Amino acid sequence: MPSSPEPLCLIRPYRPADRDAVAEVCVRTAHEGGDSRALHPDLRLMPSVFADPYCRFDPDLAFVLGDGTGRAVGYIVVPDAGPLTYLGWSMLPD
Secondary structure: OOOOOOOOOOEEEHHHHHHHHHHHHHHHHHHEOOOOOOOOOOOOOHHHOOOOOHHHHHHHHHHEEEEEEEEEEEEEEEEOOOOOHHHHOOOOOO
16 A cells, blocks of 8 residues: 655644644754754743834744644744834844
């Protein structure tokens, strides 16, 4: 009997149900591409800076790499250089 094909990975739009998986990927890649847990034991810190704002406030610009079973195993956000982005930049210290 032939084996069934393995699920294909695909890039798809972010869904709110992806939040925890995106946070996990963020934590595991936030330290120069590697795991950040030893440096930042608060597991919400890195996602709250690098993923959550984009996924929550402009989810149309967030995408995930799905593993073919519905689980997100990677993500990318495409920040819009709109007013909120500039407001964030203007609040950075010199």
